[in-house]
Structures are given as C-alpha cells and as structure tokens.
Amino acid sequence: MSEPPEAKRSKTSSILEEVLASNLLADDKAKEIQEQYASSQPYSHAQIKNLFHSKFLLSVKEEIKSQTKVNFKESDLFRVYQSIDLANLEPGSDLSKQLPNVMKLREVLYSQEWRSFIEKLCGLPPSTLVEKIDCACNCHAPGCHLLCHDDVIGTRKVSYIIYLTEEDWKQDEGGSLELYGQQLDNPTSKKQSSPIPLARAWPLFNSMAFFVVKPGESFHAVQEVTGERPRLSLQGWYHAAEPPKNMELATLQQLKADNDASKAGTDAEKTFDESEAKEFSDADKEYLSKYLVPEYLKEESMDEIHKKFENDSSVQLRNFLQDKWVPKMESRTGKKRANDMNHYMEGVSSEWKLRGPAHKQRYLEFRPQPSTTDCAVTGSMMHYVKMKVFESPVFARYLKRVTGLEHPTGIKESKIRRFRPGLDYTVAHYGLLVKESVLDATLCFVADGNEDDKAKWEYGDSGGFECYIEADEENEEGGNQAADEYNEDDDTELLSVSASNNTLSLVYRDPGTMRFVKYVGSSAPSSRFDIAMEYQVPEGEEDDDENADDDAEKQESEDVGF
Template sequence: MSNKRARIDDSQIEGKLQKDLFTVESLTRLEKAYKESKPYLHCKIDQLCDNDLLLRVRKEILSSLHFTLKETDIYKVNQTGDLANLDGLPETELKQLSSLFELRNALYSQDFRNFISHVTGCGPLSGSKMDMSINSYQTGCHLLNHDDVIGTRRVSYILYLTDPENPWKPEDGGALELYPVIEKGIPASEPTVTIPPQWNQFVMFTVQPGHSFHSVEEVIGTGNRLSISGWFHIPQEGEIGYKELSNEGEAKSSLEQLQEDSSDNFTKYPVEEEETVGLTEDVLTELAEWINPHYLDLKMIHKLSETFLDESAVQCKKFLNETLLEKLERITQQYDEEDKLATGKDGIAPHGTGIREGWVVQGPPHRSRFMISTGKDELFQYLATKFESEAFRQWLNAIVQIMPVGYRGQIRRFRPGHDYTLATTNTRGQGVLDVTFCHVNKPEFWEDGDIGGYECYMAAHDGEEDPATYKVADEDGELLSLAAGKNELSIVLRDQGVMRFIKYVSAKAPGSRWDAAYEYDLPENFEEEEEE
C-alpha cells in the first residue's frame, strides 16, 4: 500500500497536528485498532499535535486562564468555561490565547472531523457545535463512573497536556478507566482497561448508550493532570448529515437514571402497629445490650424527639455502648490493616481489595460502589439484626413519633480510593426515614470533608438545568451534610424529591467508612396525621 495521504484537505491542520497522522497507513492502523478495541470502541493516539504548538497552548492555559474548582457527588475537578466561547473574547484577550484558539479550530475543522469519522465510522460530525473545556485534575480530583450520554454527543475525546518535562507516572493516579458491561446499561464493578495520562496523547471513544462507561481515577501525586476534553456532536440543523431526532426512546443521562429511586423492596414488620407495646422495661433491657444507656433515658429520648420534630433530623454521638464499640473498633481496624488501607499513605489500593468471606463488592458503579456484608461476619450480622428488631422500631417511634411499617438496609464498607454512592432521589411519593450508623477510625481527619465519606442531602434537580450535572456543592442545593464520624447515628426524614449521596472516599483517608444504612418505610397517611 502506498504511503500517500488519504483524501483529506489538510489546509486547516497543516503545522498543527502530526504530519504522518493522515496517511493511508496510519488511518488503516487506527481504524483496525478502533474496531478491535475492548471493552468498547476506543483508540489512543500517542502523539496528536505539533509539539511546539502544544507547548505554547500549555503555557497560555497556565498563564491566562482562570480555573474554578467544581465538586459534586460525581466529580472534583478544576475547570475552565466552554472554549466554544473563545470567538466572543475581545481581541486583546484572544491574542493571549492565540495558540489555544488555533488548536481549537484545528480540532473542529472539517479536516479533523473527517479524520475522526473515518477512524470511528461514526458518520458526519458537526462543525457548528463545539463542546470543549480544559480540566485540571490535581491532588484529590476525580471523576466517577458515567457513560457520557447527553443530547447529541457522538464522540468523546481527551487531549493530555501534562508536564512534558516531568512525565506522568501511573502511580500518580489520574488514569482513564474503561468498564465492560454485565448487560446493556449495567457496568461491571471494576474497569478492564486503564490509560494513564501522557503528554500530547489523544484518547477518543464513541458515545454508546448503555456501554461507554468510564471514570477518571483519583489523582494522588502532586502533578497537574491538565487536559482538553470535549465532544464531537452529530450534525445540527442546516449541516450536512442532519437528521431530526425524536425524544422517544432517547437514552437518559446519568443524572436522569440516578434520580429514579429503587423499588419499594421493604421488609414488613410482623407486628401490627396496634399490637406494639412501646418502650417497656423488656424493650429497654434488650436495647441496652447494644445502645449507649444515655440514649435509653426517657428524658434524653424526649429531647431527641423535640429536636427531630423541629428539624426533621437528629444525630446521636457515641451511640453504641462501650462493649460493642470496642469489638467494632477492633475488627474494622484489623480489616483495614490487613487490606493496607489504615495508613492514608500515597497510593491507591488495587481493585478487589477487601474481598473476603462475608464481604463482596456491590454496584453497579454508575450508581454506587461499596462493599456489603453478606451475613457471615458475626459482629456485623449482629448489628444488622439489631437495626431490624422490633425493639429498635419502638425506640425510633418514640423519637420520630411515627411507627415504621417496614425496613430495608445493608452493612456497608467504603474503601479509600474506590467507594461512593451517587445521588438518588426519593421518588416514592412520600417521605422515608433514613437511619445511618457510621463509624470511622481517626474521626478528626474526616471532619472537614476534604477526604470525602460525608453524607449529603440536597434539593433535587429542577428540570431546567443541564441534565448532565448536579448543582455545585456550595450552591443553594445542599440541605444537610453529615461528616463521617466515630460511633454516630443519624436519623433523617427524607421528603419526596430530596436527593442524597455518600461522597467518594479519597485514597488519602486513614481507613474505611463503615456504616449500617437503613431506610424505614412509614405509613401512607403519616404526613396527613402530622398536619392534623
């Protein structure tokens, strides 16, 4: 085969992208690699741009652009605005970003879009809809599992601008992780492909609903994982290849999927409300086996009830009695030490860490990832039976003044560098009672939330914002935030439409977050009774 160029007019990309990228040989090789790639269609180009141009671009970015730290349940990243808006800058400002402007126009030129279409076989791409920004992932930054399915996106891409003089090391984190699917729409709990950042490297993949699940590993080194990332979109109205889209059957965004609450799989209490006995001496004796006696004093219960009725939430510090707490501290510390998660040192534990008899990883990761106790671990099984007991039901009723009619819950472990839950919305049509017992070692490290692990309640997406993202944490959406603590119980009435999540636990955390997370079903008419 000759080494002549493919039919691409390179007038717009001459001197900006690597010269040999568009030869027939190169195109054939990339197209083959793309078609054969796993776990879904993607490819990596080790050197995309002219090196001198990219050096100038990096210099302009670091000297002239402002980054904003954005953090939600799904990511923590420093980001610029949309680079599609460069055209609107005053001439003096645009001169400071002339190389970046040049590169942006090259990436969205007809020439390069033809190249992308040829390699991926994705069909025509829009030249009018530019969609790109610059992301700076520094220590602690991350992006959790999602599939990029939003609107008219066709191809996702990342161009890395890491420091060329200090090559990025895989142990610094920040790798792009690609996940296979168990079935369409359900990603596996662990990735099968990881792509560490590299100077001038270009990675792209076709946005495939229910398949293109990926994440960005937490950055744990001190370097700056700088990148330009964005999407090529399908042709817009008036462009060649435009087809009017129907909303019917349109794939849902990650946010829209997450807003759907799980089914009402509550276990009903066998004892009807009218047959319950209240906080009798026998009930209090049973509760004293595991609960701090301070919280069994009737005056304290009355005080807790007043707080809850006023605020719809209450916290109990030092909740377990000393005997049970000592056992819990011993076993949680032991497991963290065995799994090398008790130090908070540099490095991310490999996927699969913590799997042992009685503990498995629960996903799918586009909704959550954590470990759950399967009931074979005696101490944790004991805790589960206590939170599901009739006696604890009576104690809850005395505080919230509503008798739960059912429950569902799990004993969970959130491992540093791996685990989280993404925000889900209560869509049941009525409130639900969240009761969460949380335990961490070295609680002073968790107080400010910097290493994650906190539980956050927030106002639901209002339907008018981009369905790709949640409100940033410091905006008005946050209703309640509970830092991970040692031996603490929280009771929260979560209304219809309220979202909640457990923030990703950073690899810097000095151990796991352990919890017993239960939801209690309430009578259908309890809100009407409250109003009366």
C-alpha cells in the same frame, strides 16, 4: 466580509502542518489508528500518541496556566476544576489575543479537515460530524475524579481528551481514563455498567483518547488523581446532527428513571406486628442497655433528641454504641493506593459482595454465610448489632420515642456496607426515591481517632459524607431532571452528614429527596462502614404551627453527643 471557503481551508491546512506531528494525517498512520480503534475492548476506542509538536503543546499548556482562571465544581459524580471553554473564545477578543497558541489549537480541532479525520478513524460516514463542537480545559487536582457515565447528552457523537499532563507522569499518580464493560442483571434488564473497569488509558502528555458516544455502552470514568501534581487536559465532544438511537439506555436517562422505585411499593424486608406498637418501656430500656451508651436511654436525653429531631427532621447521635460493639477501625493514613487492576477487588470475599452498576454505585455489601459466627470480625459484629438492635421491635419503639414520629410499621431496606478509599460511592438517582416518607437510620464506623483523621472526614475533603438533595419537580412531559451539580450556593442540598465513628444519623426523608454517599477519596483515613436502615413510618397529622418557609431552608448536620 468573510473569507471564501478556499482561503479558509488553505489557512487551516497551513496551521495543521505547523502544529501537528509529521505524517499524522497520512493514510498509513490513519490505518494503524483505525485498527487499534476497531480491535479495542470493552468497546471501540483509541489513543493517539505524539499528536502535536511537543513544543507547540507546551506553549498551549503555559498559556492556559498563566492566562486563565479555574472554577471548582463538585457533585455526586465529579470533583474538578474547570478553566476556559474554547467555544467561548471569540477571535479578536482580549483573551484570545493572550492565548495565540490556544487559538491555533482551537482552529485545528474545529476545522473540517480534523473532523473528517476523526470520522475516518471512527468509521463514521463522511459529514457525520457537524460544526457544533465542545472543548474545555479541565484540571483534576489531587483528589479530583469523575465517576462512571456514558457521556450521552443531546447530539454528542465523539468524545475526546487531549492530555496536557507533565511529560514524566507516572502510573501511581492516577488520573487514568477507565473504560467499563456492560452487564445484564437479568435477560430483560437494560444494559448496566460493570462494577469495575476492564481497560484503562493513561494520561500521557501529547496524546488524545477518543471513542464514539453510545447510550448504555460507552461507560467510562476518570480515576482519582492520587499523586501531588494536577492532571490537565482538554476535553470535549464532536456532535452529530441528530441524537443517537436508544437514548433511553443512556446513563442520564437511567438516573432520571424511577425504575428502581418499584421497591417502594413492594413488601418490606421486615414487618412489625401491630401488637408491638407500644410505648417505650423500662423493659425496653433494659434490653437496649446491653448495647447503647447509657446516656441515650435517660429520659432527659431522649427528650433533647426528640426536640432536636422535631425542629430539624434529623439528628446525629455520637458515641451511640457501647465500645464492645464498635468494630475497631485502624487509620490507614499514609498508605498509597495501588494502581493495578487487582485493587478494585480489595476486600471482596464470599461474605463481602461487590455491588454495582458503576454508573449508580460501587461498594461492598456484607452478606453472612452459614459459617458466619465470629462477632469479632467487622462484618459479623455489624450483622449481629443489626439483628439484635436495629431489627428489633424494641428499637422501633425507641425510634418513636426519640423522633416523635408514628411507630414504624416495618423495615423497608437494611444493608451493611463498606466504602473503600479510592474506590467506592453511591450516586443520586431517581430510582432511590420512595413513594412514602421513610426514616433513615445510618450507623457509621470510620477511623477518626486523631484530630487529623477527624478533620478529613468533617470537612469532606476525603469524601465519605452522606448528602441529601432535593429532586427537581417533574417537567411538563412528566419526566424528571436529575440534579447534576451541587455547591455551596446550590439550594437543592438539604443536609450533609459527615462520616463520624460510632455515630447514628436519623433523617426523615420525604418522597422528593434523593441521597448519596460521596466517593471516598484515597486520602481517607479508613474505609467507611455503615449499617443503613430504612424504616416505614406512617404519615402523622400535619402541624398547623409549622413554618413552611423554615422547612425549605438548607440545614447543616448537628450532633447530639454525650
């Protein structure tokens, strides 16, 4: 027989008094928090300090650390270790008996009294928040992060984070809650996240940050943990009875939408004349011999590349350019990331433009100015190589020779990018899907001059790798469902290409494939620079002998090096 509501409320009130800081629920304290919440920017949020009795919260923390296990999870959006889900803690279970203080905390967070208090602080009408509540323990170990998003899924209404970090947590250890503003690319576009955060909340022990979840507005991220200690927190959502209005503005919906895919039907940046679609000749070899390492122009080498590409639809060519065309990459190992707001503008100039929005990407793109003439500068040298090699009809014929694909008809997109350590990335989204298959050619430059640097890039701990994943098929309503997680057992990952200096990656990408450059961690030996090209390639004839089952198997990147 269940307890009557009056007895349950009395029991909860007793626990509230036992674990919450004195006078936290008092009217004057609530008013103070309300004022902080209403006046904050870039959108309403607040952080309550000294939330619980410190001794109680320390007991909660120790129970979680000693009695629970963590599971590693990673995607294009995050890298985190997750522990217990409080929603699955059943009273009276063996685990709950080992976590008595965690169960007390759960009862407080799930109580009607606490929900009413949260409604009051956020200015929500009474009974807005229903009994559905999410709460899980997240451990952001060094290098872990969560990129920009707005938290809008289903009926989520209020997002909250209770920090269980060490009491002497310092700002240079990172792990802050980053809050992003809104921007419009043009008067008719949807709300986008600003490329850099406008405010931050530090993960202070025994504090709780919270805000109302709003589509296309509550943009936030968890800054990478840059110190040596893990950032422990309890994070979750209070729910409403109905989803919020304007769900089409939510970041998840924007990532699912193919509104950017209209570029697939637009004119190419550059079109190759039909008269240029010739066989690769000795004259072409002579032209490219000024730039490419000689071995890549030998007939037997081109045959080997062709065979590898024909089997795998991808190939990586190490030491591709001659040394004089390779920008000098200096290792920054041992340098610490700054934690001031100026760090987000590192390297931004009249030529290196900051690209967003943050819920889709952040990196610097090189745009030459009329005064750009010095080829010794990294961006200028890469621009020169892009024009003389990658945009030339000669290189289009070389691509046909080494891939066996039809002659490229044009260049759909070309960019020179810089991904800075502790800052930059791209996220997989349906706006990047192409209407027709393309050939990606990406020439990467990083510092990997010693074994430690090579290992950091190769094993992916520092990020910076380019990952190709399979997009989910359309559902019955015709919409798409974005893949929001990948791991070693996830068969949606098709190919992962580690960052490697002066390495050209050729990948044949079909319309059902998304890609992203994983967030470059602060431990990376250098920025990741690249020349990223998309070539339009006509569909060739189907190979009747091709084994469809082999195509579906997950591929690992494999280099051809000389």
